[in-house]
């Protein structure tokens with residue numbers, strides 16, 4: 283019988299659901315030495331909280347996260363709150379010796395992030411940030427192909443994350459549903475919310491970024507604030523594009539917006555190497571497009587690899603070859619890896635320290651957009 287790992291989750295929105303689903307499903311599919319036990323969920327609205335706890339199977343509720351982090355029966359704190367609360371909760375959780383799983387981005391900025399890293403490192407507690415797209419099997423497979431030298435020298439890395447849900451000027455900012463539009467709660471707009479995903483995948487696959495040059499735009503300058511009821515200035519970036527240089531000499535091109543009409547969550551990436559290229563698209567997430575120049579000339583062309591076979595990453599844990607999995611499974615994979623890390627006492631990527639690198643790039647992107655010049659990362 284697997285040993286219990288007692289989870290206390292703070293926040294119960296969209297991410298609270300993805301994480302809870304992962305905790306509930308992981309041991310049905312993965313053999314792990316530990317099994318998550320949903321001990322408590324924390325939020326401010328006691329009624330809604332109880333509904334959430336009942337639906338997902340949490341044993342208890344707390345309306346004050348400070349009480350939750352003090353509880354002796356909790357092993358790990360899962361932070362699914364708006365970004366402006368990550369820091370305070372993580373610092374307190376580390377001080378109480380709790381493991382921490384934190385939603386992305388790690389913090390509001392790199393300064394906060396650095397202090398969070400120091401806190402978990404000092405406490406010696408397991409820590410990870412939920413950059414879930416690393417654990418799409420096709421992306422993990424891309425990592426294997428790159429690390430084994432299959433692409434050769436890398437020249438280009440291109441990524442987009444496009445959405446269209448904030449185009450209406452009538453949409454308010456702030457509050458439970460729309461905190462992502464409120465700079466005070468989110469820190470930034472698409473840079474921290476969407477490009478952070480692209481950056482995390484990019485540095486995992488292609489290494490560190492040296493410098494960036496960026497532009498941002500806020501198309502709707504004022505919106506009603508849900509909490510104050512007043513028209514207030516919008517402080518987030520609605521769109522951001524940046525160029526960068528990676529340490530391996532390759533060039534990066536990134537774009538994200540919430541104003542690309544017709545696109546709901548289109549995350550795409552392409553990597554061009556000396557021997558081969560890779561393409562991936564979140565809307566077709568189980569496929570990896572592969573072009574290999576070493577193929578016989580008359581057979582050369584883009585291959586569409588259906589990453590669902592037993593020898594593809596994570597796939598032997600699911601159904602049978604050829605049957606697909608989806609978005610929610612990336613979180614199950616993260617929990618499975620976390621439980622393995624706990625059993626073996628090994629770090630689970632991305633750790634806070636690794637996610638801090640993404641935070642530093644986001645900070646450099648925002649700074650560059652403000653200054654209108656190339657900016658060094660870090």
Ligand code: SOE
Nearest residue numbers: 296386445462475476479547
């Ligand atoms: C925003 O709409 C959002 O939900 C992000 O916050 C998530 O991190 C991303 O995976 C999907 O889009």
